[in-house]
């Protein structure tokens with residue numbers, strides 16, 4: 606193999622390149638990314654960058670060592686198709702990049718509210734999105750966040766600290782019900798009210814009001830919330846449309862095995878765009894977690910190059926964190942519908958606790974903590990060993 610092409614120039618793409626060189630691939634590497642920017646970190650976009658406490662330079666992912674990687678970067682150009690059973694990537698300008706193997710790392714994009722949006726309505730996935738939103742979060746601005754998922758909640762938290770008036774609208778009766786379940790979702794949801802943001806549950810966005818610029822949102826229950834700025838935070842979808850007709854199995858992401866192998870030999874997928882088999886859950890999961898995008902590429906590269914790869918056991922346990930209103934929320938493992946929750950330490954009412962998720966046989970399969978990083982880390986490792 607002489608030439609490997611990585612599509613997607615973000616966290617998983619960069620981690621792939623670093624893993625290729627760490628695992629002694631000496632051939633040519635091309636990275637194709639549709640954003641103009643060099644790889645940057647997304648978590649700060651809803652946190653420190655939005656708050657104005659870190660700069661664009663601070664969130665860059667590459668460092669001086671990466672010059673040694675000897676990569677050809679093709680930035681500001683999308684890949685538009687995968688041709689010839691993965692032996693060529695066609696770019697949007699019609700040029701072809703011939704290659705011996707392809708690693709797909711095209712991530713996900715923010716789901717949009719259908720129909721046109723007046724000015725002042727935002728989504729948040731990219732640095733350009735964050736620049737635009739940041740300029741509008743001035744003290745006293747009335748912000749309505751549609752969707753109380755992790756990113757919506759973080760934006761609400763950052764905006765409240767900046768002095769905005771914040772309303773959060775959630776269609777379900779409880780925020781974060783799918784990842785955390787109703788009981789713990791409600792605990793996290795209470796952080797909004799405690800910190801001066803208003804949470805409206807069981808109602809959704811019916812209409813954006815305003816001709817050129819948004820002035821209010823109309824909710825499905827008929828109420829109208831005045832708004833100077835609106836963020837639509839209704840989830841993300843994988844960037845896989847360009848792979849139609851490639852022969853890959855696409856089903857909420859690119860289907861892969863545990864190591865990122867797809868149905869086409871020498872085409873792998875990693876990070877947010879990959880719907881991968883996970884030993885931990887004995888099933889397929891598409892994760893939108895920073896840690897997965899960082900760690901999954903090393904295993905995929907080993908599979909591609911035919912190398913041995915052994916990762917620390919806790920890498921197999923899905924993990925994410927979220928920073929809201931000065932609190933660190935951490936979750937590891939996986940919650941299924943039949944899980945029960947057992948508080949191990951602290952008190953959910955005080956917002957400082959650790960809880961376990963137990964499966965039908967009462968075995969711990971997940972752990973949630975707010976502001977308990979140390980015992981959380983111990984439980985994360987225990988979960989890995991229990992598999």
Ligand SMILES: Cc1cc2nc3c(=O)[nH]c(=O)nc-3n(C[C@H](O)[C@H](O)[C@H](O)COP(=O)(O)OP(=O)(O)OC[C@H]3O[C@@H](n4cnc5c(N)ncnc54)[C@H](O)[C@@H]3O)c2cc1C
Pocket residue numbers: 612613614615616617618637638639640646647648649650651682683684685710711712713714729730731756844847875876877878892893894895896898924925926927928
């Ligand atoms: C605002 C925000 C806050 C977050 N906070 C947290 C957090 O606190 N904790 C946590 O665990 N996770 C968090 N995440 C999730 C984490 O950032 C993602 O899991 C991670 O960025 C995934 O990396 P990736 O490289 O797989 O995909 P992405 O970062 O989405 O990168 C994919 C890249 O590929 C490009 N691309 C797409 N299609 C093409 C194409 N056809 N051709 C070329 N390039 C293409 C995209 O434009 C993008 O640059 C957050 C995400 C966001 C947006």
